[in-house]
Amino acid sequence: MAWLLLNPLAVRMYHLYKESNVMQKNKPSSIKGLFLPAIALCSLFVTGNVAQAALVNYSFTGGVSNISGALLSPTMNLTSHVTGSFQFNNATGGVGGNYPGAVKAMTVTIGGYSSSFTPGANAITISQNTNLGGGLLGDRWNLATAATGLPTSGYTPYSFELLLDREGGGLFSNTNLQNAPSLSSLTGTRWRLIFQDAEGNLTQVRGAINSLTAVPLPAAVFLFGAGLISLVGLGAGGLRNLRGTQQA
Structure with a gap:
C-alpha cells in the first residue's frame, strides 16, 4: 500500500473503503468491489504523472x-x-x-x-x-x-x-x-x-x-499498463461480489 502515500485522494478513498467494511460487515459486499477499483484509478493517474514529471x-x-x-x-x-x-x-x-x-x-x-x-x-x-x-x-x-x-x-x-x-x-x-x-x-x-x-x-x-523527437518513457507506459491491469482485475472482483450477492 506504499503507493497510497503519494496520492491524498487515494488515501481518502481507502479510508472510506475501510469505513464501509465496518458499516457493511453484515450486509452485501458489493461496495467493496466498487471502492477498490476507485482507489486503483486514483493511484494509476497520479503514479503515471509522477513517473513522467522528471x-x-x-x-x-x-x-x-x-x-x-x-x-x-x-x-x-x-x-x-x-x-x-x-x-x-x-x-x-x-x-x-x-x-x-x-x-x-x-x-x-x-x-x-x-x-x-x-x-x-x-x-x-x-x-x-x-x-x-x-x-x-x-x-x-x-x-x-x-x-x-x-x-x-x-x-x-x-x-x-x-x-x-x-x-x-x-x-x-x-x-x-x-x-x-x-x-x-x-x-x-x-x-x-x-x-x-x-x-x-x-x-x-x-x-x-x-x-x-521527444519519445514516451517506457517506465511511464509500464506503470500505466500495470495500473490498468490492477484496475481491471479489481473491477472484475467487484462484479463477482455483486453477482454472488444477487444470487444469494
Whole structure:
C-alpha cells in the first residue's frame, strides 16, 4: 500500500473503503468491489504523472560533416548515417543556466560504430546571448556527457556534445532547465563525439542533426499498463461480489 502515500485522494478513498467494511460487515459486499477499483484509478493517474514529471527522452538522426583521419574506417566515415538518443532529468537543480548531473542516458551510432553514456561529468546548459562561434551571438541548448565505447584505431570515446543554437536569441525566456527546442526554431545544430588515445591525445567526429523527437518513457507506459491491469482485475472482483450477492 506504499503507493497510497503519494496520492491524498487515494488515501481518502481507502479510508472510506475501510469505513464501509465496518458499516457493511453484515450486509452485501458489493461496495467493496466498487471502492477498490476507485482507489486503483486514483493511484494509476497520479503514479503515471509522477513517473513522467522528471525524466525526458529524445531520439535524433543526422549525418557526419567532419571526421579525423585516424577514425576513418569502412564503418565510420563521411557517408555514415547517424542515429542516437538521450535522457535527462528536468528536475535537476543548477545555477546560472548550468545543470550538472542532469544527463541520465545517451547513445549515438555513426554508421556501424556505437558509443554510449558512462557515469562521469555531464551537464545541460541553457545560455542566452552567448558566443555561438564565428562572431555570432544567440541562445544555446547544450548537452555534454562522458561517453564510452569500443576502441577504434587506438582511440576510445571520451565525451559527446550536442549544441542547439538560435542566432540573435529569442529561443528562451529564461535559463531554467527546459526541454530541447524544436528544430524549426533553430538556426544551427551540431554534435561531436570526442575520442582519446592512451597518451591523452584527442580527436573527433562531428556533424549536424536533421531530426529531434521527444519519445514516451517506457517506465511511464509500464506503470500505466500495470495500473490498468490492477484496475481491471479489481473491477472484475467487484462484479463477482455483486453477482454472488444477487444470487444469494
